[in-house]
Amino acid sequence: MSTKRHTLYNLAGNILSYIVLLVTVPLYLDLIGLDRYGILSIIWLLLGYFGFFDFGIGRAVAHKIAGLRKGDQDGQKDVLWAGLTSSMPLALAGALILYFVLQFVLGRWISMDAALHEESNAAVIWVALSLLPLVLSSVFNGVLLGNRQFLAINVVDVSTRALLQLLPLAAALIVSPDLASLAQAVFWARVLGLAAWALACIRMVSGALTPRWRIHLVQSLWKYGGWITLSALVGPLLSGLERFFIGNLQGAAAVTLYAVPFSLIAPVVMLAGSLSMALFPRYASIGREGSLQLAQRATGAVIVMITPLMVLLAFLVQPFLAVWISPEFAQKSMGVAQILVVGFWANSLAKVFHTQLQGEGKPHVVAWVHLAELIPFLILLSVLTHQWGISGAAMAWTIRTVVDMGLLGYKSGAWQWRTPLFLAAFLLVTMASVLSYMMSLDLYGLLGVGLPCLMITFWWSWRMGLGGYLRSLVPGVFFK
Structure with a gap:
């Protein structure tokens, strides 16, 4: 198959x-x-x-x-x-x-x-x-x-x-x-x-x-x-310790205000996770050179496919929370979702590198990277959660995921942060998150700013290869 x-x-x-x-x-x-x-x-x-x-x-x-x-x-x-x-x-x-x-x-x-x-x-x-x-x-x-x-x-x-x-x-x-x-x-x-x-x-x-x-x-x-x-x-x-800090400092209800937007955005990583899971047995059965080439192609595919989705989420998640749960809930959780969008974009790429390293028989590299991140993350989480509550916890988590993406990508050899593809995608997602936060729950403002941002992102992704990836997926369901 x-x-x-x-x-x-x-x-x-x-x-x-x-x-x-x-x-x-x-x-x-x-x-x-x-x-x-x-x-x-x-x-x-x-x-x-x-x-x-x-x-x-x-x-x-x-x-x-x-x-x-x-x-x-x-x-x-x-x-x-x-x-x-x-x-x-x-x-x-x-x-x-x-x-x-x-x-x-x-x-x-x-x-x-x-x-x-x-x-x-x-x-x-x-x-x-x-x-x-x-x-x-x-x-x-x-x-x-x-x-x-x-x-x-x-x-x-x-x-x-x-x-x-x-x-x-x-x-x-x-x-x-x-x-x-x-x-x-x-x-x-x-x-x-x-x-x-x-x-x-x-x-x-x-x-x-x-x-x-x-x-x-x-x-x-x-x-x-x-x-x-x-x-x-x-x-x-x-990827979960921030909830314990929130629960201790602000109570169980505040955990829900953080956990619901987190759970709403998290499944977007399923695109990278689905691809990575499918590739794991292949990483385990081919040599280093083939594994590296496979991971590089997977990284490019994830970037061009996940970036438009994240830009769309940045503008839609807060209005969706207002309809899905309540306007009061959306207002109280304001800022959390926008910050987490950037983190989950980085987390999607980290999934590719994480799976590549484990599939190549190098789980120790992933373990040491995560161990190196733990203490700095705890310090950052404590400071930012005390300062800004659930938004501070989201900032700490997002900063940690961006660092994780960079370290795993560097160790895997499948990605370089200086590539124009990465820099443009990161800029588009970050810009969309900042603009959507500035618009708050103003639906007309979100539409006026969000639609042009989404159109630009989709056009860029298509030019970078999105069309080819999408066209290749459909026959892939029926043919080997």
Whole structure:
């Protein structure tokens, strides 16, 4: 199958998940309120962060299987069971640690009233248990990714993400909107997701249910996965820690004012993420020269495709929030979305370099880059959040993503910041963000300034190759 088809499968899966998000967020806010939703977003964030307790085994499984001879069923079974036996004790240890971390974060760090504090205490055990199916799912995902089964990956992934949004919502409607009921629903969504991942894997790998043990494979997975783990430890802190600062300084409601615009813009990165996921097995199976050329082409494609989308978002996101949630919500979150647009543009490019380095067997480079960013980011986040609240937190996150893009791009060798393509795109996105903030919620002003900016950006992107990329995607769905 072609990279184009794989990318489109991944992109379609992300778009479906985004639609579910757009539908459910206003319903959540109506049913459970700003404070509970803020706490729920922190619970989701912590649960996702503790997914690092797979210790990179899932991605190591994908990397190992991508390098196997095609049709090597015995080899795949060996890798699958090496991954599962490695992940099971890690999942149990992670769940135990997560339980105590949640007790501290929800009990002492996030500002909330006594009633919510009592609800959060009852929810902790269910959130901790949810880590078990999450970690084990990553192994089955790795097997499918190594085999380039992107259609199956996206069917299961979209279904799981939909369950994670819809089951808690159903629990709030039918049972109770308290945090304990929501956390139980999250747990059962994860269990159903694990069952779906396992079934997809069993159908693909012959005899997958027969246990196998190869100690040399376990050692190999740990060697690769160890660096992935270091990156997984630090990476989510760099992309979620600001919510904990906001929750501590300004309360759970302020977390929602930041998290909703963040969640609204974040899926735009799915274009780069979809392409990067499709390329990962190829990076793992070709030499350095071919990998470099592949990443350079991917970087150019992401720039010309993502820049018009980000300019469009810069002008539309605030009016959309006013209609989607409320004008009051849009006013209170003013500035956050515009700042984050620049950050997510940079994050899209960083995705390409991140995946290239891991696919080439260099996860240690990504880990060291993220580790080097952590302390400066913490200092910057503390200063800017104290000074400007949620807008300051957005500034700190955006500055960090721009630096991350530059460092990973430099280390990958696939990108140079001086290229006119990059500089023009960065200038267009930044200019659109500044102008949209100056226009505030003035619809006529946004249209008067936004339309010319969008037309200029689209014309530039088309001249730089957007037309060729778009034309090549459509036949890529049907032909190799």
